[in-house]
Amino acid sequence: MQGSTCSSCLLLSRSRFHRLLIELQNGRRRVHSRRSRQKAQPHPNAAESWYWQTTPPTRTNLAAADHFFKHNSPTRIWTGEGWRDRQNDSQELPEIIFLGRSNVGKSSIINALTSCDINRVSSVPGATKAMAAWTLAAKTPEGGAIKGWDGDVNPKLTLVDMPGYGHGSQTEWGNSIVEYLSKRRNIRRAFVLIDVLHGIWERDLDILKILGSSAIPYQIVATKCDRFAHLEDIEGETRSAFTKIRSEAYLDVDDSLGLGEIIATGFLDGITTKNSTRIWRGAAFGIPNLQWAVLRAAGLETYAMQKAESHGVLKKFPAEDRVLSSQEDSISEDGGQESSQNESSKMFSIPSTSSGPETSVSVEDFLRDILNSPLRQASTRQPPKPASKRAKIFFSLTEDQYMPSHSWKPSSRSSLLDDWLEDAESPSDMGSSYTGNKRQDYSAGKFNETSATKSDAARRRSSTGSSAPMWSHERSDSRTSPDPRGTASSRDQPAPSRKGVAHTVDALGAMSRPSSNTDANANAHHSQPPISGGKGVLRGMDALEAMSGFDSRRSSNPKSRPLQASKGHGNGKGNGKGQWSTRGTNPSSPSAYRDRHPDSTRKEQSRPAAPGKGKGVTRGMDALEAMLGGDSAHGRKTGSQRRK
Ligand SMILES: Nc1nc2c(ncn2[C@@H]2O[C@H](COP(=O)(O)OP(=O)(O)OP(=O)(O)O)[C@@H](O)[C@H]2O)c(=O)[nH]1
Ligand SMILES: [Mg+2]
Structure with missing residues (x-):
């Protein structure tokens, strides 16, 4: 009988200790937070x-x-x-x-x-x-x-x-x-x-x-x-x-x-x-x-x-x-350019009712305005090139090689636009109803996303080219492009896949969304169906392969480095035109920092955290933890891991 009472007491006191411990832990956390806040804000x-x-x-x-x-x-x-x-x-x-x-x-x-x-x-x-x-x-x-x-x-x-x-x-x-x-x-x-x-x-x-x-x-x-x-x-x-x-x-x-x-x-x-x-x-x-x-x-x-x-x-x-x-x-x-959101919200503030001013914006004018890019006049189509090498950017641990290089520059909106128009101008290829819808929608001064989406979906469904290589790599690869913007070369490159066009339309839709983000807008956009005709992972990889044609040997070859970007930047000093949002900084002095090398960074990352030392609550906490032994030590470890 006595023994059972004792064990109950023990249990009770143990749970009290635990509660106390938790309170102390919280106290320590608060102290730690206050200290760090004092240390570093801002x-x-x-x-x-x-x-x-x-x-x-x-x-x-x-x-x-x-x-x-x-x-x-x-x-x-x-x-x-x-x-x-x-x-x-x-x-x-x-x-x-x-x-x-x-x-x-x-x-x-x-x-x-x-x-x-x-x-x-x-x-x-x-x-x-x-x-x-x-x-x-x-x-x-x-x-x-x-x-x-x-x-x-x-x-x-x-x-x-x-x-x-x-x-x-x-x-x-x-x-x-x-x-x-x-x-x-x-x-x-x-x-x-x-x-x-x-x-x-x-x-x-x-x-x-x-x-x-x-x-x-x-x-x-x-x-x-x-x-x-x-x-x-x-x-x-x-x-x-x-x-x-x-x-x-x-x-x-x-x-x-x-x-x-x-x-x-x-x-x-x-x-x-x-x-x-x-x-x-x-x-x-x-x-x-x-x-x-x-x-x-x-x-x-x-x-x-x-x-x-x-x-x-x-x-x-x-x-x-x-x-x-x-x-x-x-x-x-x-x-610089206006941000797409403002541009688009201006663009789409045109009243859609008949009482509002009639607009006669052609699709070309509209796109030229919104993308701020010259439209190409004509294009020569070539059959798509078969994809050659499969690009890999996700490697297993042992395969990783970091090789900074300039083997690519991004697809531009204007090249996407070129492709979109290229398709838009080819009724035989994409179905005249689609072109018609788009043109009507724009010329009416409003972007009817729903109809565009439907046509889009229909096009995707009717498309048989899901395994066709995606176009942008060939178009945007600066190794093949004498034009730093990549637009000139894009004209001589293979036709875009349906996906590319669809994405362009979606991107335009996204850009054009008024900032108020109304539900109607959201739903119109969100109701877009997925691309049909996909083949799971294979399609993803095919797409990646076609996009990049990545060849690590080639890209690491200095001779294969592409042109530098077009606007005299990259001198490592900045042109001073952009706006730096800075808070107080120290006066400058020439310094070469030792961390520039990734190796040292990795070492720093993997350095274990210094064991905590404290006063007051922290110290009391440590004493208690020492008293309580294994359990609390475990609790503390978990806590610090969480904090980490
Ligand atoms: N010095 C410093 N370290 C950071 C910062 N942000 C994250 N870390 C540390 O970087 C490491 C990786 O952070 P994660 O957020 O897991 O990185 P991740 O990109 O999600 O990594 P994966 O999930 O492996 O792809 C962790 O040890 C972080 O504590 C930071 O702003 N400064
Ligand atoms: Mg992560």
């Missing part, structure tokens, strides 16, 4: 994003973006191949995807964007093994409505984490990603993550090529910019690294699908996490800028600003800052 050495084609977001924009992401929580909707089951789902949302080499920080960036510890992060390359899609909706964890969001619990956009390519990746991941990219209709923008120390490498160019060929607009995000933080001339180093990226990714090639804006992020590894609850971002920088870029890509910026305004988030800002600035989407200082 980080004095954080060089920030570079905007040369667009204007940087205002403080109100960033506040609105932060507000949106704070109140819209992520819910996982599919993983792996789950997207296939949702292909015909008319409720599909704008999708923003994150691509990049393994270990570049894709999962970390999504965690930071959502302030939630949702994706697995690891210093070992290849941690993410399957795609994972998260929708964001203003709802409580139980699914209830949040006050002030009009009871609207509908998801607003989807973020997709991808397995990385290169070191630690697997070929089958690549197959499925390539297929996903080619089939998915509602991808609004791909954020391609580049480690700022590594810059653009061969595999990155391959992925940019695939995006270009699939008419998916993309934007570069430079990750791990905190690696420059210890340098005196942080701004100079960042600028020179960014200039190199800008040049090597051919972001200045006219009408490239790459946006003229590089967002700098850093210190994402310092994020404090606690299970799946909200996390504090610590010293991280660049995330609000990225949040704003994501909202713009999804066409949600007006919505976010309205919500922030109505929720009083913007009260502290002066009135003139609180409108969605006309600058937001307008011409940048260097006279």
Whole structure:
């Protein structure tokens, strides 16, 4: 009897101890957070994003973006191949995807964007093994409505984490990603993550090529910019690294699908996490800028600003800052192109009713305006060349070779346009009803996406060319193009596949969407059916093969290097025209940083974290843990792993 009482007591005291332990752990976490916050907010050495084609977001924009992401929580909707089951789902949302080499920080960036510890992060390359899609909706964890969001619990956009390519990746991941990219209709923008120390490498160019060929607009995000933080001339180093990226990714090639804006992020590894609850971002920088870029890509910026305004988030800002600035989407200082969203919203603000002014915009004029590119007069078609080499960007661990090179430059919007028109002008090839519909829709001053989509689908269904090589590699490969823009050579190249045309139309649709992102618009776009006639992974690989014709031996041959990008950039110094959104920086001084070499970076990445030492609560905590022995030690380890 006595023995049983004793064991109950023991159990009781043990559970009390556990509760105490948890409280102490939480206390320690709070202390740790406060300390880090004091240490690094804002980080004095954080060089920030570079905007040369667009204007940087205002403080109100960033506040609105932060507000949106704070109140819209992520819910996982599919993983792996789950997207296939949702292909015909008319409720599909704008999708923003994150691509990049393994270990570049894709999962970390999504965690930071959502302030939630949702994706697995690891210093070992290849941690993410399957795609994972998260929708964001203003709802409580139980699914209830949040006050002030009009009871609207509908998801607003989807973020997709991808397995990385290169070191630690697997070929089958690549197959499925390539297929996903080619089939998915509602991808609004791909954020391609580049480690700022590594810059653009061969595999990155391959992925940019695939995006270009699939008419998916993309934007570069430079990750791990905190690696420059210890340098005196942080701004100079960042600028020179960014200039190199800008040049090597051919972001200045006219009408490239790459946006003229590089967002700098850093210190994402310092994020404090606690299970799946909200996390504090610590010293991280660049995330609000990225949040704003994501909202713009999804066409949600007006919505976010309205919500922030109505929720009083913007009260502290002066009135003139609180409108969605006309600058937001307008011409940048260097006279770059207008952003597609503003262009399109202007374009589509033409009233669709008969009472409004009649427009007589021909399809050519419309496209010339929207793409700001000269249309070609005539084209000579040649039969498609058979695909030669199968490109591989997803390798097993042992096959990885990093070889930065310039074997490619992106497909441009104008070359896509050329192809689209080429098909549009060939009724025999594509069916006159399609051409007719498109022309009618445009000339009526409105873009009837639904009819275009239907015709599109019909064309895809009637197409027998699913195994035909995709066109853009041949067209855009600068090795075969004397014209740095690639448009001249594109005229002599094989005809586009149906897919390319369809994607172009979709891209135009995406570009043309007014920023208000109404449901009607969303549904019209989302109701697009998938490309039919696909053959699973084989098709993806065929497409990839045709697009790239990748030959690593050739591309590593210096003689086979292509032309440099057209606009005198790449001098490593920047032209000073773009806008750097910077916070306080130290005075510059010449410095050569030792981290420039990937090897040293890898070593740094794999360095184990220093064991924690503390005072006060931390110390008490350690003592308690020591007292409790194995269990608590385990608990602590798990906690630190989580934080990591
Ligand atoms: N210094 C620094 N390290 C970072 C940053 N972001 C991520 N990391 C670290 O980089 C490593 C890889 O991060 P992940 O987010 O798993 O990278 P990933 O691209 O998802 O990698 P895979 O899933 O393998 O493709 C982790 O150790 C992170 O802590 C950053 O901004 N700065
Ligand atoms: Mg990952």
